[in-house]
Each structure stands twice: as structure tokens, then as C-alpha cells.
Amino acid sequence: MNIRVLGNNLEAWTLAAVLASTGCRVVIAAKQLPDEHSELAELDLLRLLQKQLAQGRLQLIDLADTVFNPADSCELLIDARTNLSAEQRFQALQMFSDAVQAESAIYALVQPVAVGTTDQLQCMLLDACKGRETKAQIDCLYWPSFIEAGRALESFTRSGRLLIGASRLCQNPKTEGDIPEGVAAIRELMAPFNRSKDAAMVMSAREAELTKIGINGMLATRISFMNELADIASRQGVDIEAVRQGIGADPRIGHQYLYPGCGFGGEAFTDTLGFLGEELEATESAQGLASGLLSSVWQINEQQKDLLFQKFWRYFNAEIKGRTVALWGCAFKPNTASIAGSPALVLIQALLSHGVQVQVYDPMAMESLKLWLNSAQIRLNSEQKPDDGQVVFCDSPEQAAEQADAIMLVTEWKLFWNLNLTEIATRMKTPLLLDGRNIYPPKRAQQAGFVYSAIGRGQTI
Amino acid sequence: MDSMNKPLLTEQPVFKLLQEKASAVPHLKDLFAADSDRAQQMLVQGPGMLLDYSKQRVNDDVLSALEQLFCQLKLPEAIRDLFSGEVVNKSENRPALHSQLRVPADKQPQAYQDVENQLQRMSRLVDKVHSGVWRGFSGKRITDVVNLGVGGSDLGPLMLTQALKEYAAPEAKNLRVHFASTIDGSQLFDLLDHLNPETTLFLIASKSFTTIDTLSNADTVRAWLSRVCPDEALMLRCHFVGISTAVEKMNQWGIVAENQLEFWPWVGGRFSLWSAVGCSIALDLGMVTFRELLAGAHAMDEHFRTAPALENIPAMMALLGVWNVNILDIRAHAILPYDGRLKYFPSYLEQLEMESNGKSVTQDGQAIDYATCPVLWGEIGANAQHAFYQLLHQGTQPVAADFILAARRYDRSLDQAHGEALTAQHELNIANCLAQSRVLALGNAAVEPADNPFRHYPGNQPSSTLLLEQLDAYTLGALIACYEHKVFTQAMIWGINPFDQWGVELGKQVALQLQPLLKQSDNDGKAGLDSSTRLLAERIADLRGQNGRSGK
Numbered sequence A: 001m002n003i004r005v006l007g008n009n010l011e012a013w014t015l016a017a018v019l020a021s022t023g024c025r026v027v028i029a030a031k032q033l034p035d036e037h038s039e040l041a042e043l044d045l046l047r048l049l050q051k052q053l054a055q056g057r058l059q060l061i062d063l064a065d066t067v068f069n070p071a072d073s074c075e076l077l078i079d080a081r082t083n084l085s086a087e088q089r090f091q092a093l094q095m096f097s098d099a100v101q102a103e104s105a106i107y108a109l110v111q112p113v114a115v116g117t118t119d120q121l122q123c124m125l126l127d128a129c130k131g132r133e134t135k136a137q138i139d140c141l142y143w144p145s146f147i148e149a150g151r152a153l154e155s156f157t158r159s160g161r162l163l164i165g166a167s168r169l170c171q172n173p174k175t176e177g178d179i180p181e182g183v184a185a186i187r188e189l190m191a192p193f194n195r196s197k198d199a200a201m202v203m204s205a206r207e208a209e210l211t212k213i214g215i216n217g218m219l220a221t222r223i224s225f226m227n228e229l230a231d232i233a234s235r236q237g238v239d240i241e242a243v244r245q246g247i248g249a250d251p252r253i254g255h256q257y258l259y260p261g262c263g264f265g266g267e268a269f270t271d272t273l274g275f276l277g278e279e280l281e282a283t284e285s286a287q288g289l290a291s292g293l294l295s296s297v298w299q300i301n302e303q304q305k306d307l308l309f310q311k312f313w314r315y316f317n318a319e320i321k322g323r324t325v326a327l328w329g330c331a332f333k334p335n336t337a338s339i340a341g342s343p344a345l346v347l348i349q350a351l352l353s354h355g356v357q358v359q360v361y362d363p364m365a366m367e368s369l370k371l372w373l374n375s376a377q378i379r380l381n382s383e384q385k386p387d388d389g390q391v392v393f394c395d396s397p398e399q400a401a402e403q404a405d406a407i408m409l410v411t412e413w414k415l416f417w418n419l420n421l422t423e424i425a426t427r428m429k430t431p432l433l434l435d436g437r438n439i440y441p442p443k444r445a446q447q448a449g450f451v452y453s454a455i456g457r458g459q460t461i
Numbered sequence B: 001m002d003s004m005n006k007p008l009l010t011e012q013p014v015f016k017l018l019q020e021k022a023s024a025v026p027h028l029k030d031l032f033a034a035d036s037d038r039a040q041q042m043l044v045q046g047p048g049m050l051l052d053y054s055k056q057r058v059n060d061d062v063l064s065a066l067e068q069l070f071c072q073l074k075l076p077e078a079i080r081d082l083f084s085g086e087v088v089n090k091s092e093n094r095p096a097l098h099s100q101l102r103v104p105a106d107k108q109p110q111a112y113q114d115v116e117n118q119l120q121r122m123s124r125l126v127d128k129v130h131s132g133v134w135r136g137f138s139g140k141r142i143t144d145v146v147n148l149g150v151g152g153s154d155l156g157p158l159m160l161t162q163a164l165k166e167y168a169a170p171e172a173k174n175l176r177v178h179f180a181s182t183i184d185g186s187q188l189f190d191l192l193d194h195l196n197p198e199t200t201l202f203l204i205a206s207k208s209f210t211t212i213d214t215l216s217n218a219d220t221v222r223a224w225l226s227r228v229c230p231d232e233a234l235m236l237r238c239h240f241v242g243i244s245t246a247v248e249k250m251n252q253w254g255i256v257a258e259n260q261l262e263f264w265p266w267v268g269g270r271f272s273l274w275s276a277v278g279c280s281i282a283l284d285l286g287m288v289t290f291r292e293l294l295a296g297a298h299a300m301d302e303h304f305r306t307a308p309a310l311e312n313i314p315a316m317m318a319l320l321g322v323w324n325v326n327i328l329d330i331r332a333h334a335i336l337p338y339d340g341r342l343k344y345f346p347s348y349l350e351q352l353e354m355e356s357n358g359k360s361v362t363q364d365g366q367a368i369d370y371a372t373c374p375v376l377w378g379e380i381g382a383n384a385q386h387a388f389y390q391l392l393h394q395g396t397q398p399v400a401a402d403f404i405l406a407a408r409r410y411d412r413s414l415d416q417a418h419g420e421a422l423t424a425q426h427e428l429n430i431a432n433c434l435a436q437s438r439v440l441a442l443g444n445a446a447v448e449p450a451d452n453p454f455r456h457y458p459g460n461q462p463s464s465t466l467l468l469e470q471l472d473a474y475t476l477g478a479l480i481a482c483y484e485h486k487v488f489t490q491a492m493i494w495g496i497n498p499f500d501q502w503g504v505e506l507g508k509q510v511a512l513q514l515q516p517l518l519k520q521s522d523n524d525g526k527a528g529l530d531s532s533t534r535l536l537a538e539r540i541a542d543l544r545g546q547n548g549r550s551g552k
Helices: A010-021 A043-055 A086-099 A117-129 A152-157 A181-193 A205-236 A240-248 A267-282 A293-315 A343-353 A366-374 A397-401 A421-426 A442-447 B013-022 B028-034 B060-072 B075-084 B098-102 B110-131 B155-163 B186-194 B212-228 B232-239 B247-253 B276-285 B287-306 B313-327 B345-357 B389-394 B419-446 B473-494 B502-519 B531-543
Strands: A002-006 A025-029 A058-061 A076-079 A104-109 A137-142 A162-166 A200-204 A324-328 A357-361 A391-393 A406-409 A432-435 A451-454 B043-046 B049-052 B144-148 B176-180 B200-205 B240-244 B260-262 B332-337 B375-378 B400-408 B463-470
Touching: A002 A010, A010 A025, A010 A043, A010 A058, A010 A152, A043 A058, A043 A152, A076 A086, A086 A104, A086 A117, A086 A137, A104 A117, A104 A181, A117 A137, A117 A205, A137 A181, A137 A205, A162 A181, A162 A205, A181 A200, A200 A205, A205 A240, A205 A267, A205 A293, A267 A293, A293 A343, A293 A406, A293 A432, A293 A451, A324 A343, A324 A397, A343 A357, A343 A366, A357 A366, A357 A397, A366 A391, A397 A421, A421 A442, A442 A451, B013 B060, B013 B313, B028 B419, B043 B313, B049 B313, B049 B473, B060 B075, B060 B313, B075 B287, B075 B473, B098 B110, B098 B287, B098 B473, B110 B260, B110 B276, B110 B287, B144 B212, B144 B276, B155 B176, B155 B276, B155 B345, B155 B473, B176 B186, B176 B276, B186 B212, B200 B212, B200 B232, B200 B276, B212 B232, B212 B502, B232 B240, B240 B247, B240 B276, B247 B260, B260 B276, B276 B287, B287 B313, B287 B473, B313 B400, B313 B463, B313 B473, B332 B345, B345 B375, B345 B473, B389 B419, B400 B419, B419 B463, B463 B473, B502 B531
Parallel strands: A002 A025, A002 A076, A025 A058, A076 A104, A104 A137, A162 A200, A324 A357, A324 A406, A357 A391, A406 A432, A432 A451, B144 B176, B144 B200, B200 B240, B240 B260, B332 B375, B332 B400, B400 B463
Antiparallel strands: A137 A162, B043 B049, B049 B463
């Protein structure tokens, strides 16, 4: 199959690499492959991309996302772009429709989108085609990718499920079982990863869209719930870690996504909560829903992101100006260079605004952080302009902790788990360890000489 | 000595002239019948608004006599003195330069650079709170602000934040701003019940920083906070901002230097919302809106300073007020905004007008023999129709009125589902406003005459209508400045000082004397009191279980 992928993000590159590796010819608009310093750098993915490029099945073109070459005779357009309105997406869809050579083709959305987006695009396409001689019938589908940052290839090829939502307005002749042709084509395309047991679920596009954001919303809810529980635990002097294991042992609940922490980030989660919020706001009786469950989930998460700063503030009785903080990790989760929605961003802004120096170490995400610091996204109090020296990028966690008044552990990189804490503690000005991911046993940290406070465990600060 | 005093209003030759002309002014219905162009000639345009005074009981003769009065009493000179910083507040020996607070930064003379400096300080504070940089003692962001102030430190900001809610900046929308003023602590009692001490910031606004109402509220708050934050220095640093002219008093109370916003003795309390006293406004609505407010007021300052009397909205309102009070003997004035957003505007004006001009001696201390400020009160017009309009239409008191109306409303809600319905309500509101002023003026003549005595409407109640283009920060700033200048103009005509308030001092002193007496269980200390006060004090002590008895 000839495929064109839109977007320059983890989902777009993963889909492009994997589908090319199954023998498809894939075109993606980019000047070059992501390099190992980019946010998308996952080594196995980069290797696969390089291989597909070398073999010619993956082709990079230096064109805009809305430009299509009829000679590519593309049959499937995968739209992996984020944060676009239906109108913006439609520009590409319409150009695609004009360029299609075959009798039928597919347009597939793979990112979380507002409910109704797929139908809306199909409808816009039908309207645009009215009274015009069109060569191709295009099915608009919603095909969520379930790609997780940090383990992109694996999460896509071994997701164990295949969700396909078809717009109710699909025009192509239905195959048996009233399933649109486009859906059948995606099932065939994914057959290499869907062998042992057919995991395909076919539903309407709206159902699939709501399923996707529902999944993310549920996971977010579990985390925020655990954070609220951790808050109670810290006030009651209870170790949340024991509680977490106990809760997870209940088979109706399970262990996944029960980790309390200093806040989740990532585009998937934040976009999803955004879409859900919009859905709720668009409901007729919107008043009162602002105080509903999801807005609480969101608010709790925002508070969590600030929690380590609050502990720092309390520990030093608000006398924090001129102090130094070591920030361990700034990626929103391990194995990614992405800092989207990371608690580190909230902490850095708060710390810089109060005249605190920040010494950062992250194995992958420091380039992303540099870009962010230089961009306009960072908003500080007008009195406190970030000067060059206020954020120092370090080569190791030990270097970051040197002469610091506190360590804030934000990302649970494996690298941080078995460090020599005793030695690190002696090299700090104040041995205060604020663990946002609960990775150290409190006793071990205390024996190493630290005042240790985590999320619902360790010393209450 | 007497010869040095300025002549009283009633001694002015033109005052006699005005009195003579009064009897020649016919009923309003006849004035309108006689001249179909009356309204066109009685319209004044000002910044963001126009004044229609055609429903006032005046004719061309009266107007030219009022203009003479304006000139004979040297109002142009008085206005010049006001703006140039002359000592217009003689009893307190200082200028009244609230208009200086509204001069745009690039036109502010060097001598008043501190005005812009304080605005910038305030702006930084507001920004810190909005952006979440300001933290409570436990490190949490501020979610609530309570303004502790009374009179000028309360009424203006309260009125404005109510009126302009829809213009709140996005960054201000998550912050809740509350007001507590009453000396009995009632408002605080309600607020402290649901506020979180960790995330609440208190503004203590008092020109002298000795106002007992405000400081007793502040002390209660301090006790409330110290329960959860025993570290007093931390509590003071994170939860209290002081706004005052008295830096030393703020220091004594414990306001840290970084949390002090200053204004100056030459800003009267009831003219102070333009200074740092407006901090609660900026926190609630954003600094941009606050600056627009200043810009609107400045535009009105320029209008007042430069327009000739008969084309000058504040001057005309003042002259017509004097005509009504001193010539037509109308001693009541109703403020009737046809706009729910202006709910607190009448109470704001009650202070501005009655505290300023409720005086009976001249600037030189000479007793006067004529009426000054009328009793002024009001309510949202459409609601007042169901309350006191009966008295306006058929009672025995002559009452003058100001109708206030915004022409445009709900422009930004048109695409909402209920936008049309709201627009229809606005049209109904306009119709009511115009109908009421019409009936007050014309009486029976507004409709078909009837024989039923209960349906007799005498009419001839004078009113003005202030028509705003729309109600926003700019026009509301201009509207407030307009009334300030009206008050000043009237004070100059009456020969009184609008900037002092000696009348409110005595009650405060007596209350301070009484308070310890009320605490004493024996009655010896109360012996010198009048029998009414003594009896009430005893009964209160009985009911509260003092005087050695147990209360039930």
C-alpha cells in the first residue's frame, strides 16, 4: 500500500517506520530523520527508520503537509498531527482528495481528537465534492495508535488491540457485515501485528474517539486519585507505597497507573483532558460541570506539579531566595526527550521567580529544556528575568547536587535508582531529598544522611 | 473679619435673579409642548457619554442666569486651582489632586513620578498573585483576596468590581476577590468560615491606617491566621498587604516594606480608588482594565477642565442641582441606574456626595443660611420601580433624579443561545428607563387623561439622563470622575469644603470613650451619661449576661 504520513512527532515516525517495514511505500514530509538529540529519539525507532530509508520504502519529501504529488499514487493518508481544528485538517484532506488516482482511498486520524471530528471531516469532504467530478471515494476513519513515549515501537506493534472507527458517512461500497471498505483495508494492513488472535474492534468513529479519550481520562483519574490518597497518607503518617501495593493486589483494580507522583505530563494526557473538558463545556447544562470529576483530576495534577516547590518552601520557611536546587530529570517520563507538560517546567518557573538557582540533569531531555527556556513559553515574574546563570545544565546527577540546598527528583530514570546517596548527601549544602516519584526507600535515604520527603511517604514537610 | 469672607451664595446678585425666574418656568409638559426641539438644545456630549437635561425645569433664561452664576462665583478659576494643586482643602491645608492620579504616565510631570512608580509596584504585585508566584505561608498559590477597608477604601472598589466583572482578564478569572468593611465583623464571620488561610491574601486599605473598623477586622484576621501559622513574620510577609499614606503606622502594625503600597495625603479617602486603594480592582479585573478606568477618568478631567459651563457635563449637573435645591427647594435626589451591574453605584455616590457636601459652614468657617447637599439615595432603576417609585410619582416630596443607561449591552453574547433573549431584556429595560423619566416629567400628559383620582400623576419631577455608549472601564471611569467634579463644582457654589469630613469625627471619639464604660460591671462610670444611653447600656449588659447575672 502507498501511504502518506502527516506530522512530525513520535506517532508519525513510528507509524511510518513500522508500516514501511511491512512492505508499504511510505512518504513523509521532512527534510531529514529525527536525530538522536531530538525529543523523538528512541534508539530502536531511529534504527528502523534509517533501515527503511536506506531500502527506499520510506521516502522523505521536502514539501508542505498540504502538498500531494499524484505520482505517489497514495491510497492511505495518516493524519498524525496534533492540536489542529477540523478546518485546518480539512485543507490537507481536500488536497489529498484532488490528488488521489485510485478509485477509493482512506484518510485516518490517529491522535486524540474531539468527538465528532472524523464525521465532520467526512461531511466536509462530501460537501466539497458535491457537483464535482471526483475520481475517488475517500473513507474517513478514526484509528487510534496507542503509541507510548519511551517504548514507541513495542507499544504499537504489540498493543494487543486494534480499534477502528468508521465515519457513519463513509460512502464506499460496504463489504460483508456492513463494514466499510476502508476498515477492511486497515485490518489487512495491521494483519502482521494481529495474528495470534484477532484483536480488531470495529465501531463508529464517534465511539472510537470517545474510547480513546476515555482511556486516557481513566488513567489520569487513577493517578490523581492516588495523589489525593497520598496527601491523606502524608498527613496521617502512613506510607502510601504499602497502600499502593495493597490496592493494586485487588484483581478488580490491578497495579497499573497507581503510582502517586509529582504530576503526569505528556501530550496525550493533557490533550485528552482538554478534549474532555471541551466536551463537557459544550454540553447544554455546562454550568456546574466545571467542578466535576475531570476538572478535579486536572486540578489535582496541577497541584502535584507544584508540590515539591511547596515542600522546599516550607522546609526553608519561605527563605529560599539565593538557594540552589538540583533538578533530577526534566522529561515528563523516562526514556523520552519530551518535556511536554512535565512538572519540571512548573518547578523551574516557580524556582526562578523566587531567585533560586537550578542545576539540571536529565539523560535525554536537556536539549528540549534549553529550547523551552529560550522560547517565549516561559513566563516569569516581571521582577525576575532569568539570567543566563540561573539554570545550569550538568553532566551527571552528582554534579547537579553539588552544593545544592535540595534535590528534586522529577523523572524516575533508571539511572537514579542506585546512586551512592551517602556521598551525594555530603556534597550538598543541605541534604534535602524531595522525591517526586517515590523511588527510594525512606530508610535508605535517611541512613544516607538525607532529610527525605516523597509523595505520601518519608518525612512530612 | 466678616468683610474678608467671601459673599454667601444668597448674597450674590445673580441668586436673586434666579429666584425671580423660578416662577416664570412653566410645567415640564408645557415646556416640551412649546418647543419641539427642546431636547436637541439641552444635550451635552462628553467622553463616552451624553447628558440630556431637557427634563429639568429650566428654560433659556434660567440657563443663562446659571451660567452667570458659574462665572460670578469664579468657577473657572476654582477649577484651575483644583487641577494646579492649590490648597483647595483649606480646613486640612492641602490640595485635592485625585485628578493627578489619572494623568497618563507619559504626560505626568516629574514632581508626580511617584504616582506611576506606585502604579508599577501595584502592577508587579498583581502580576505576582495572578501568575502564582505569590505564595501563602505553606507555599501554596493565592486563591482568594479579601479587601479590608471601609468608606473610600471599600465602596469604590466594591462598586467597580461588581460593575465590570465581564471585563475580567483571563489571568484574573481564577482569583476570587472579597470585601469586608463592617466594624461588627459580620462579613468576615461569613468569609472566614469558608476561606482557606493558606491561600488567602488580605489587603488592609486605610488612608490613616488607624481606621478602627478596618483595623479591628485586620486584628480578627490576624488571630485567625496565627492559629495555623504560628510564625508571625512568615504570616505577615505572605498574607498582608498594606495600602495607606501612613508608612510608619503600617510598619507598626507589621506590614513588611515590600508589601506596602503608598498613596498621598492630597488624595481624599473617597477619591482614592484611583490610587493603590484600587489594588483589589486590579486583582479582580486585571491591570489593563484598571488603566482603562484611569484613562476614562482622565478624559473626563480634560472635558471638565476645558469645556465651557453649558457644554460641560459635570458643571451642568452641578448647576442644575443647585437650581433644584436652592431655587426650586427640592431636597431629595434619586440615583437610578438602569443597569444591574451598577448595583453599588448609588451607595458609592451616597458617600461621595453626602460626605463631601453635607456641610453647613463655608470654607472660612462662616455659617450659611441655605441648603447644601440634598438627601441622595438610589437603587437599580427597574428594581426601584417596585420599591420607592410610587413616592416619586404620587408622593408629596419633590425629588430630582439622575437616570443612567448604557445604550449597548450584550454585544458579546449575541452568538450565545440566549443572546437574543438577553437583547430583548435590554430593550425592555431601555423602554422602562425612558418611560419612567417621561412619566415623571409629563405626568398625565404622557397618556390619555383620566378622571380617577388614584390615577392622577402630577408630573413635573425633574430628571437628567446620562446615556453611556456602553458600560466599560473607560466610561465608568469617566462617569465616576464626572460625579466627583459635579460635587466639587457644587461645593464651590455653596462656598463649602468638599474634601473634609469633620462631621464623622465626633461619633468616632464618643464611641472610643463609651467602649471601656460598657465593659465595666458597675454602673459608676456610666453615671455621667444621658439616661437613654445609660438605660440601653444596662439592658444590653443584662441580655449579654454581664452585670453579675447569668444570661439566658
